[in-house]
Amino acid sequence: MDGDIARPNYNPFIRLDLRDNVVVARLPVAAGTAVPAEGVVTLQDVPAGHKIATRFIAKGEAVRKYDTVIGFASEDLAPGTWMHSHNILFDAVEKDYAYSRDYRPTEFVPQPGRATFQGIRRADGRVGTRNYIGVFALGAAGATAARRIAAYFTPDRLEAFLMVDGVAPFAHEGGDGMERGGEPMALLRRTIGGTLRNPNTAAALVIASAAEVNDLEGFLAGQGLERGPALRTLVIGEEGGLRRTVEAGIALVREMLPLADAVTRETVSAEHLTIGMQCGGSDGFSGLSANPALGVAMDILIRNSGTAILSETTEIFGVEHTLTARAVTPEVGRKLVERMDWWLRHSEGRDSQINGKVAPGNNAGGLANILEKSLGGSKKGGSTGLMAVYEYAEPVTAKGFVFMDTPGYDPVAATGQIAGGANMVIFTTGRGSCFGSLPAPTMKLASNTPMYERMEADMDVNCGTIIDGEETLEQAGRRIFERLLRHASGERTKSELAGVGTNEFVPWPIGVTA
Structure with missing residues (x-):
């Protein structure tokens, strides 16, 4: 990498918008490095993914990235200064929700020309990308039985059932010691029921x-x-x-196996894909490569009449107005603001991400605060209109780009999306992640090449090619979309090959524990 800096005309920093007053380091840059493209010299060592000031920034002045405010200068800052949480203050940002101002109808690909994949069509017309039998525990008391029943059905014992992807346990820690009615119970039941009805679930034991x-x-x-x-x-x-429950459960699953196996894959339109979008272990490159490239891929999917679900409400804080401006109606935009207001009340006075600080890994990767993280995370949503806003685990019925209210914690957020009908999950990461999910498999995108190379056994797509200057966002987005079609057709993702997903069913534990 040091050799790259020595190359003539090589710029070790990325400028995202002409109106920005910071640029982002492609790689670690030593103090005293001249940056001719910006007319500055770095005053401190700058880690990869972190920022420098490109001009004098006065104390209290807005710091802008992607021409969006990500905080305010805590002191006068000279050109070339390393910019991070030590000198970027988190504070309230004035927002213009501009409901529906920027909404534009999507131009759909005509039906005959739409992208296709090899899917599993259910009797009710829905289409799955996988074919699982689920063993569902209604509460923690049934978790051991569910896990033991599912564990019995090893690949050897499923050899005769070529169309069955597995027997998966859906165990959790709730179901008892909680409110008997109201939102907590409704949410838990909606989550279990939605996962049971997911098009990737062929049959279920409860x-x-x-x-x-x-x-x-x-x-x-x-x-x-x-x-x-x-x-x-x-x-x-x-x-x-x-013991007797496990024995009886194994017998019941055996009876369901021939039924679950009696399916075939057939050519179907990409309109049957519903993608849950997630990010975790984000770094300073996530918002420059993997997230916007996923946004490009989802724009392609939506033009093919598919559906993309953005979630993690606490991780769009500060940029939610960019989504309300794209809402199909003001009512849809106002529903998103209502969910954000709920989170602000819920988190008031607590040491949580929505109140400014990001996780230590995010911070080390170059994200100064939640505003900067939100700016990058929201780019997974692409550029099409926001068609609907759903509460956690509600059935997603709208086509196009939608939002589901969830916490930022990846397993909880993805569980809600899958309960809502997502038949695939795409997960971007900059620091690395071993996340997986069932019955909807997870496809993982790496934001930078060094991490991809370290964790190649866990990463499906390297988006670091964008940072390396080898590929445009549009080229990477098309590559992600084509890879998505392959995985939706049955090609195993890295998380599936690693056997990850049986522990990631985590319904949102909202409410009182008694």
């Missing part, structure tokens, strides 16, 4: 104890579910304990 608050009959009735060949139930107290 396990309850005899006494948990999330009782079996109440769950089934509340979710409009009826027992049948593809939906079986067990109550541990009635079966005679854990």
Whole structure:
């Protein structure tokens, strides 16, 4: 990399907008390095992904990246100064929600010319990208049984069922010691029920104890579910304990296997893809490469009549006005602001991300505060209109770009998206992540080449080519979209090959624990 700096005309910094007063280091840059493109010399060592001032910035003046305010100078700052959380103050930013001002209808690809993949069509017309039998625990008391039943069905025991991707446990820590009604129970039941109905779930076994608050009959009735060949139930107290429940569960799954196996993949339109977008372990490059490249890919998907779900409400704080301006109606935009206001009340006075500080890994990677992180994270949403805003785990029915209210914690956020109907997840990362998910598989994008090379066994796509100057955002976005079609057609992602996903079902534990 040092040789790159020595190359004639090589600029070790990236300028994102002509109106910015900072630029971002492509690689570690030593103090005293001349940057002719900006007419400055670095005054301190600058880590990769971090920023320098390109002109004098007065104390209190706005710091601008992508022509968006990411904070305010804590002191007078000379050109070439390393800019980070030590001299960029987090403070309230004046926002103009400009509801629907920038909305433009999407120009769709005509039906005959739309992209296709090899999907699994269900009886009701929905299309899956995978084919799992799920073993669902209604509460923590059923978690061990669910895990043991699923673990029994090893690849060797599924050899005869070529179309079944696996038997997956969906265990969690809730279901008891909680409010019996209201939002917490409705949210938990909606999450379990939505995952059970996900188009990637071919059949399901639901396990309850005899006494948990999330009782079996109440769950089934509340979710409009009826027992049948593809939906079986067990109550541990009635079966005679854990061992007998596991034995009975294995027998029931065996009965469902031929039913789940009786499917084929067929050519279907990309309009049947619903993508949950996630980011975790972000760095200073995430908002320059992986996130905007994913946004380009999702714009392509949406023009092909597919759906992309942006979430992690606390991680769009400070830039939510850029989304409300793209809302199809003012009502959609106002719903997003209402969810943000809920989070601000919920987090008031607490040491949480929405109140300024980002996680230590994000900070080390070059993100000074939540405003800067939000700026990069929101770029996953591409450029099309915001068509709907959903609460956590609500069924996503709108086509196009939508938003789902979730926490920023990746497993909780992705769980809500999958419960809402996402049949694939795409996850961007700059610091590295080993995240995976079921029944919707996760495809991971690396923001920079060094991390991709270190963690190649976990990363599906390297977007560091953008930072390296080898590829444009548009080229990378097209490559991501084409890779998405391959994975949606059955090609295993790196997280699937690593066997990751059985521990990442994490419903949002909102509410009182008694």
